[in-house]
Amino acid sequence: MAVKKQNILLLGAGGRECAIAWKLSKSPLCGNLFIAPGNAGTRFYGTGLDISVSDFQGIKQACLEHQIDILFPGPEDPLVAGIYDFIKNDPELQHIIVVGPSKAGAQMEGSKAFSKKFMQRHNIPTAQYREFTAENFEEGKTYINTLTPPVVLKADGLAAGKGVIIAQSTEEAQAAFSSMIQDHQFGNAGDRVVIEEFLDGVELSVFALTDGEHYILLPEAKDYKRVGEGDKGLNTGGMGAISPVPFADATFMEKVVSRIVAPTVAGLKAEGIVYHGFIFFGLIKVNNEPYVIEYNCRMGDPETEVVIPRLNNDLVELILKMGEGCLNEVKAEHSTDAAATVVLVSGGYPGSYVKGKVLTGQTDVSGSILFHAGTAVKDGMVVTSGGRVMAVTSLAPTLKDALATSYANAARIGFEGRYFRKDIGWEF
Ligand code: AMP
Ligand code: GLY
Numbered sequence: 001m002a003v004k005k006q007n008i009l010l011l012g013a014g015g016r017e018c019a020i021a022w023k024l025s026k027s028p029l030c031g032n033l034f035i036a037p038g039n040a041g042t043r044f045y046g047t048g049l050d051i052s053v054s055d056f057q058g059i060k061q062a063c064l065e066h067q068i069d070i071l072f073p074g075p076e077d078p079l080v081a082g083i084y085d086f087i088k089n090d091p092e093l094q095h096i097i098v099v100g101p102s103k104a105g106a107q108m109e110g111s112k113a114f115s116k117k118f119m120q121r122h123n124i125p126t127a128q129y130r131e132f133t134a135e136n137f138e139e140g141k142t143y144i145n146t147l148t149p150p151v152v153l154k155a156d157g158l159a160a161g162k163g164v165i166i167a168q169s170t171e172e173a174q175a176a177f178s179s180m181i182q183d184h185q186f187g188n189a190g191d192r193v194v195i196e197e198f199l200d201g202v203e204l205s206v207f208a209l210t211d212g213e214h215y216i217l218l219p220e221a222k223d224y225k226r227v228g229e230g231d232k233g234l235n236t237g238g239m240g241a242i243s244p245v246p247f248a249d250a251t252f253m254e255k256v257v258s259r260i261v262a263p264t265v266a267g268l269k270a271e272g273i274v275y276h277g278f279i280f281f282g283l284i285k286v287n288n289e290p291y292v293i294e295y296n297c298r299m300g301d302p303e304t305e306v307v308i309p310r311l312n313n314d315l316v317e318l319i320l321k322m323g324e325g326c327l328n329e330v331k332a333e334h335s336t337d338a339a340a341t342v343v344l345v346s347g348g349y350p351g352s353y354v355k356g357k358v359l360t361g362q363t364d365v366s367g368s369i370l371f372h373a374g375t376a377v378k379d380g381m382v383v384t385s386g387g388r389v390m391a392v393t394s395l396a397p398t399l400k401d402a403l404a405t406s407y408a409n410a411a412r413i414g415f416e417g418r419y420f421r422k423d424i425g426w427e428f
Contacts, residue, residue, distance in 0.1 A: 005031030012074025041372025157189030240424030347417025
């Protein structure tokens with residue numbers, strides 16, 4: 001029997017959502033695609049809706065009006081806020097497939113303390129840690145004194161990617177601990193603090209799509225988080241990414257699967273935590289052994305901009321299989337090509353920056369895909385509307401060639417204050 005075309009509502013407005021929209025729109029199973037709110041790039045693949053990702057009532061109205069079959073939240077906020085449960089508890093909406101975990105499952109990202117305890121329960125390798133609140137603040141101070149710096153402090157809750165502090169000295173760690181607990185530096189997110197040992201290694205991101213029992217692995221990726229070349233300067237959302245990751249060889253990936261991915265999926269199931277969607281494993285390789293730095297309950301950005309172009313499967317078909325609990329019936333097909341993405345950002349990012357700058361040169365680009373992030377249409381022109389403006393992705397048989405194409409095209413896109421790192425993939 002022919003499968004009905006699916007009407008899809010994708011939530012988000014970043015480069016990740018642009019890449020997902022690009023991929024969904026290629027599927028013969030994709031019916032009407034809507035992106036809320038979307039950006040100047042997503043309009044090439046679907047219809048933008050002026051609804052915030054946190055406006056659950058607005059999302060409900062859109063689902064009813066457009067007869068949505070699949071709801072795909074791109075970012076973590078709606079998932080951590082419980083969009084899955086909202087949909088599943090509503091008789092008018094509960095038939096919709098949600099690509100993402102329940103509120104309980106989203107705690108894997110929403111609470112560092114929750115995810116650390118989960119890993120302990122399931123013997124999943126991660127840094128040694130303890131957690132503290134105002135109640136055992138003095139104990140925390142004593143604990144910090146026992147650790148050899150660097151010391152890692154993590155606000156428990158969501159802190160827009162800023163809640164992790166790597167203190168280089170005991171004094172710095174004590175000061176950071178006090179500002180989190182006593183001065184509420186991260187608001188409620190830092191009322192509980194995870195303090196953990198520093199792991200020295202190389203990081204990578206691994207992604208699985210699970211139906212709660214089975215899973216498929218997507219291509220792995222490495223992102224470049226620091227704003228400056230040579231991995232210097234402030235942390236950003238991500239300045240570029242590559243896939244595959246040369247140091248993630250088959251032996252290492254087998255360890256990742258047997259010690260981390262499989263026990264995570266089995267652990268969620270055993271604990272009755274409803275999880276249908278992507279699991280993002282933020283990993284670090286230390287002496288050839290993988291450890292979990294963090295879990296996220298969604299895809300990464302800018303990792304998606306290299307992972308999704310390397311996924312040869314039909315993404316709508318994968319989502320339907322996930323919805324049926326039949327992901328064991330499909331095999332992930334990864335392209336043998338390498339992918340690289342270079343992120344163009346507004347001058348000043350991740351600090352303050354000016355919006356509304358006109359973008360030029362998009363029609364001069366050839367051989368790359370432009371995944372828009374912080375862009376908008378104003379008076380018929382594409383203008384900047386965020387810190388990360390656009391991800392320039394290329395595929396080629398070698399990483400070197402993919403990078404060369406992305407760099408050639410990155411230079412063709414102009415806007416006042418444009419900045420990008422020149423050393424993405426430099427170490428390989
Ligand atoms: P997270 O938000 O947990 O991903 O942490 C942000 C970044 O802090 C990570 O990408 C790592 O670079 C770093 N980090 C977090 N935890 C550790 C750790 N235990 N050891 C070393 N680096 C860490
Ligand atoms: N690029 C890291 C993240 O999406 O969290």
